[in-house]
Amino acid sequence: MVEFRFAGASDGITSGGLLDEGEVIAVVEEAPEIVPILEHRLSFPGFPVRGCHGAGEMFALFDREKIALVLLDINLSDQSGISLLETLAERDSDLGIVVITARADLQMALACIRAGADDYLIKPLSRELLGKVITTTLTKRRLVIENRRSQRALQRFADERQFLYRLGRAMNDAYLTFHELSGILRTILVGITAKEGLGFNRAFLFLFEPDGSLRGRMAIGPASPEEAGKVWESIVAKGLSFDDILYHRYDDVDDPVLNEITRKMIIPATMDDHVAMVAGRERISIVISGGQGENGVSTHDLPAMLGCDHFLVTPLISPHGAIGVIIADNRFTGATISESDMRRLEMFASQASLAIERSRLHQEMLDKIAELEKVTRELARTRHLIVDMERYSTIGHMTAQLAHDIRNPLASIGAAASWLEKKCDDPYYQRFLKIIVKEVSRVESTLKSMSAFASDEGLSLARRALTPLVEEALLALRPELQAAAIVSVFIRSSDEIFVNVDAEKMREVFLLSIKNAILAMPEGGSLRVEVDHGDGQAVILFRHKDCPNNYTDYLRGCGDGKAMMPLQHPDNISAKKDIQGQTVEPFHDSLLYKLALSLAMARRIVSRHGGNIFLSLSEEGDAIARVVLPEA
Known part of the structure; x- marks a missing residue:
């Protein structure tokens, strides 16, 4: 029989750290x-x-x-x-x-x-x-x-680095291949959902809008567990690799319905406790379990919209701040989102953010290049128009002055000659008086012919979108605005506005209005151009600050400084202001006369289109020119 001795001591045996729990x-x-x-x-x-x-x-x-x-x-x-x-x-x-x-x-x-x-x-x-x-x-x-655990951890670390290298290469290749943001976003979401990638069931990508709200841009994932099985079975059957899905746009991974729902998802900036807003603002990843947030974080209706109450929200952070968030879930497999999943998604999101930022910068560069090319084309196209405008402006200027300076004395001469002809009985003198009356009539006819020569030719009316016409005029004169130290802001209407106009003539109106703004701000300032409509009328408003006193005084002279008043013809300005005393023969050289003359030309074109131009001075002292046209 074996004999055992009992002892109260452990005899050197210890269990500490040798057994796992249980x-x-x-x-x-x-x-x-x-x-x-x-x-x-x-x-x-x-x-x-x-x-x-x-x-x-x-x-x-x-x-x-x-x-x-x-x-x-x-x-x-x-x-x-x-x-x-x-x-x-x-x-x-x-x-x-x-x-x-x-x-x-x-x-x-x-x-x-x-x-x-x-x-x-x-x-x-x-x-x-x-x-x-x-x-x-x-x-x-x-x-x-x-x-063994250390080896597995090292292998996971190596696999993670290899995976991130491949995804990083994919991000770079996607940028070089697609350039446009949609291609970059799709590559990101494929990397998150592919089995060889992060392996999530679905992924949703939201980007911050200028107003601070988060708007859904794209989603990738199946609509149901059955669909998920079919998608990946199809990928296996076709022998597609991870690179094939990334670079060759295997469209079966895209669900149009899911994408459509995602694009309608908007998280307002006012929801500052929303989990997506908190993740972006605090630059932290948040795992939601059971559909409920913690520590002041709310999910609002996001679980209902996703159809899932267990998901991960990770921010997209660029060098300039948060640009959006990624939401990933395992709705169909039900797999728990681990700390490792969150860490891997964070590392991937950092690379994805750089790709998105580069794509945005690339798009901005393309937009600037396109805008520059458009400006160049507009400058080339409007150069001749501006030259013609200046020539016709000079002719109109000269005609207006000649009509003003000659018509009154000519009428006096004609009236005196007619009176003398009636009172004089001497045939010899009557013959000369008749010559005078005849020549006065001929000169008046000549003046009418000159006015007709300076007037506009016929209109070629067509239904045109209004906003592009105004935008083209701004682009054409942008160099002059910049040279004059004038900051321009263009406010488009939320709706497309159409008018029946002669495009070249109406473009001339807008060019004249902008050039007047440049003339009215010799020391620089700001020009705000707005396009809007209402009551069957299209309205283009030119509002500029920092005008000289003589110009604002003129506007006050046209009305009470508040109400919109029809623009006055330069022939009538002297009744309000002594502009004649500021002229140099043979052409007036004052700023006000130039402004009034070109605006008169613009008003003549607008009136032929059934519209009008109004001037006013706001309570803040801003000069406002308002072009009103009937909508088509």
Whole structure:
């Protein structure tokens, strides 16, 4: 009979750090009286122990408990020998096995070691040896497990770096291939949802708008679990790689319905507690479980819109700040989003943000180039128009002055000659008076012909969009605005406005209006151009600040400074202001006369289109020219 000595001390055995939570040691012994002794001996150092009386009980225990080590009697009645060891070793390669036997058989000991045993003890068991063997076996087991975990961690780290390298290359290639933002966004979402990528079921991408709101731009993922299976089965069947999906636009991964729903999703800037807003503002990733946020974070109706209450929100951060968020979920597989998933998505999001930023900068550059090309074309096209405008302006200027300076004295001469002709009886003098009356009539006819020459030719009316006409005029005169230190702002109407106009003539009106604004602000200033409509009328408003006093005085002279007044013809200005005293023959050279004359020309064109031009001075002192045209 084996004799065991009981002791209250642990005899050097310690369980600290050798077992994971829930793991136990199994004592499998044929002799029932030995099992409680071994249980007692091992329980003192803190090892949780479970006793068994045969192989059947042992295997049942394996189904209920996490067994870390088996203290195994090799000679069990229901099953024994090397085959039992081999079965245990195959069942769990991390299982520690210490064989105990009453036979001192070297060949048996070697056979047990070869079959998977960690050690071989001969009864009677020494207390010190038992403690040493148990501790050594568990320590070796712990080292093997930790080494395997470290290898797996290193492999995951290497795979992660390789994965991020591939996705980074994909981002760069997508930028070089697509340039446009939609191609970049699709590449990002494919990387998040592909099995060879991050492996999420679905991904949604939101970008910040200028007003601070978040707007859904794109989504990738199936509409149902069945659809998800079909998509990836199709990919496998076609032998498509991750690169094939990224670069060759395998469209089966795109769901049009999901995309349409996503594009309608808007998170207002006022929802500052919304999880997406908080993630973008605080630059942190947030995992939502059960559809509820924490610490003042609210999900609002996002779980209902996604149809999922477990998802991850990760910000897209560029060097200039947050540009949007990515929302990813596992709606169909139900897989839990882990810390590793969040970290991987964050690393990917940082590269994705740079790709989006580069795409935006590229698009801005293309827009600037297109705008420059448009300006160049407009400058070339309007150069001749401006020259013609200046020539016709000079002719009109000259005609107006000649009509003003000649008509009154000519009328006096004609009237005096007619009166003298009636009073004079001398035929000799009557002949000369008749010549004078005749020549006066001929000169008046000549003046009418000159006025007709300076007048506009016929109109070629067509239904045209109004906004492009105004925009083209601004683009054509942008260099002059910049040279005059005038900042221009163009406010488009939310609706498309159409008018029946002669496009060239109406463009001339807008060019004249903008050139007047430039003349009215010799020291620079700001010009605000607005296009709007209402009550069947299209309205183009030119509002400029920092005008000289004589110009604002003129506007006040036209009315009360508040009400919109019809523009006055330059022939009538002298009744309001003494402009004639500021002229130099043969052409007036004052600023006001130039402004009034060109505006009069513009008003003549507008009136022929059934519209009018109004001038006013706002309470803030801003000069306002308002062009009103009937809508088509």
